[in-house]
Amino acid sequence: MIVEDTFAWLADASRWSGPGSIPQRLVEHIGITFLVVLIAALIAIPIGILVGHARKGRAVVVSTAGALRAIPSLGLLTLAGLYLGIGLKAPIIALIVLAIPSLLAGAYAGVESVEQGTVDAARAIGMSERQIITRVELPLASPVIIGGIRAATLQVVATATLAAYVSDYGLGRYVFAGLKGGDYSPMLGGAILVSILAILLEVILAGVHYASRRLSDPASTATAKGIL
Numbered sequence: 001m002i003v004e005d006t007f008a009w010l011a012d013a014s015r016w017s018g019p020g021s022i023p024q025r026l027v028e029h030i031g032i033t034f035l036v037v038l039i040a041a042l043i044a045i046p047i048g049i050l051v052g053h054a055r056k057g058r059a060v061v062v063s064t065a066g067a068l069r070a071i072p073s074l075g076l077l078t079l080a081g082l083y084l085g086i087g088l089k090a091p092i093i094a095l096i097v098l099a100i101p102s103l104l105a106g107a108y109a110g111v112e113s114v115e116q117g118t119v120d121a122a123r124a125i126g127m128s129e130r131q132i133i134t135r136v137e138l139p140l141a142s143p144v145i146i147g148g149i150r151a152a153t154l155q156v157v158a159t160a161t162l163a164a165y166v167s168d169y170g171l172g173r174y175v176f177a178g179l180k181g182g183d184y185s186p187m188l189g190g191a192i193l194v195s196i197l198a199i200l201l202e203v204i205l206a207g208v209h210y211a212s213r214r215l216s217d218p219a220s221t222a223t224a225k226g227i228l
Contacts, residue, residue, distance in 0.1 A: 002184050006192070009185040020173070022193065029170040029197065033157045036092055040099035040152060045145065048107025052114075052141070053133055061108050065101035073098050073159050081166040091163035098159055099152040106148015110141030143213040150205040157198050161190070171197070 009015065015022050051057045073094050080090035114137045122132045138145075161172030174190030177183075 002188060005185040006188040009189045010192070022171075025171045025173060026193065026197065029157070029160055029163075029172075029194070032088070032092070032095070032163055032170060033153065033160050033201075036095040036156050036160070037099055037103075037149065037153050039092075040096045041103050041149065043096070044100045044103035045107045048104045048109075048145075049111050049133060049138070052108040052111025053129070053137060055112060058108065058112070061104060065105050068097055068101045071097060073162060074165075077162050077165060086166055088163065088167050088169060090166050091160070091169075094162070095156050095160060099156050102148045102152040102155065104148075106145050106151070107141075110144030110148075111137045113144060114140045140216055142216050143209065146205075146209050146212045150202075150209055153205060154198055154202055157201055158194065161194055 010022075017023075048061065051061050076097060077090055077094040080093050084090045084093075111133075118136060118140070119132060122136045127135065160170055161175055163170045164172035164176045171190050171193050174186040174193075178185065178187030178190070
């Protein structure tokens with residue numbers, strides 16, 4: 001019965017137009033996801049690149065990433081909400097904290113994985129440290145970095161439903177509205193919409209990830225195709 005009511009709720013034409021409609025909530029959800037990932041990437045990826053390039057500070061990065069992962073998102077959101085009040089500031093802060101570990105780990109692990117001999121050869125031909133990072137390490141590390149972006153995006157898009165806990169924003173609004181009113185149809189409908197969005201983003205990012213692997217190591221890809 002709940003499943004039938006949920007699909008009836010999703011099929012209701014009034015849900016697909018006007019204020020608070022599914023398309024509006026979907027755009028809001030995607031918007032906060034990409035905003036959070038962008039801000040977190042601007043913070044975490046440069047730090048990870050520098051740590052990976054210098055090959056120093058790995059222990060600090062690992063411990064920091066682990067500590068951030070251990071923070072419960074709902075608890076952090078509640079504390080931020082109490083301090084900052086109703087609105088998007090609290091969920092954005094909580095989601096940035098959630099996204100940073102994957103981005104940080106992907107950046108430093110990707111750059112650190114570049115063979116030292118390749119870096120030494122670049123130095124030997126007169127490349128500056130900046131040129132080594134931008135022309136050698138980043139192209140070779142791009143699959144791992146994109147893998148970190150992929151993981152962070154999927155974590156954020158799923159957890160962004162919490163944004164509706166302290167604001168009228170995103171697909172999570174249906175979940176919390178249904179929970180408050182004791183109506184399970186919008187709760188399940190919102191969960192289905194978030195799941196579909198996460199799957200679509202996973203497919204897109206998986207394609208980008210695969211393309212980056214081909215570009216960073218075309219020889220191995222060609223060899224693999226030859227074997228197959």
